[in-house]
Structure formats: structure tokens, C-alpha cells
Amino acid sequence: MVRQEWTRMAEADLDVVIRQIAKAQNKSLIAAVKKRRDQIMARAAKAKDKETRDRFRLIARSTMELGTAAARRLHNSAEIAADSYARAIRNAAEEAATAAAKKPAKKPAKTKEA
Secondary structure: OHHHHHHHHHHHOHHHHHHHHHHHHHHHHHHHHHHHHHHHHHHHHHOOOHHHHHHHHHHHHHHHHHHHHHHHHHHHHHHHHHHHHHHHHHHHHHHHHHHHHHOOOOOOOOOOOO
């Protein structure tokens, strides 16, 4: 009994788990992008001439833009997967309910009288 309830709860909350994992991955991806941007900006600060400094700043800006775009794509993919899973579970539950409603009730078995 407890096992069935736990399984049902785990199945129902899988879309929430998908969203949580995506959120954690998104945070770590953004942190890595910011770290990389800061490293490039540090190189820009150490640059000797203006041309090199501007080039490093452009690279840092591009790195940030590309990283946030990747994070946005990751987030969108996770949202779509979680929504799809939730929709599939909801549809399966509705189909099971309609199938149970359509199923005729069993008639009592006839007994032979002695």
C-alpha cells in the first residue's frame, strides 16, 4: 500500500523534478559563463594597447550573450519536457477514468438452488 502511494506520488511529481534539475543546471551554466567572462575581462584589463583591450571586451560580451542564449534554450527544453510529461500523465488518467466508467458492472452470479 505504501509502495503504491509512493510510486504514484513520484510519477505525479516528475515534472516538478525535471524543472528543479533544469533550474540547477541553468544556475551552474550561468555561473560558469560569468566566471569565463570575468577571466576574459581580467585579460582585457591587463592588455597593453587599446585594440587588444577592445577585442577582449568584445569576446567577453559575446561569451556572455552566447552563454545566456544556451541557458535560455536549456530552460525552454526542460519546460517543454516537463509540460509534455504532465500532459501525458493527465491524459492517461483521464483515459483510465473514462475506460472505468464505460466498463459495465458485473452481474451477480446465479447460484443453483438445491
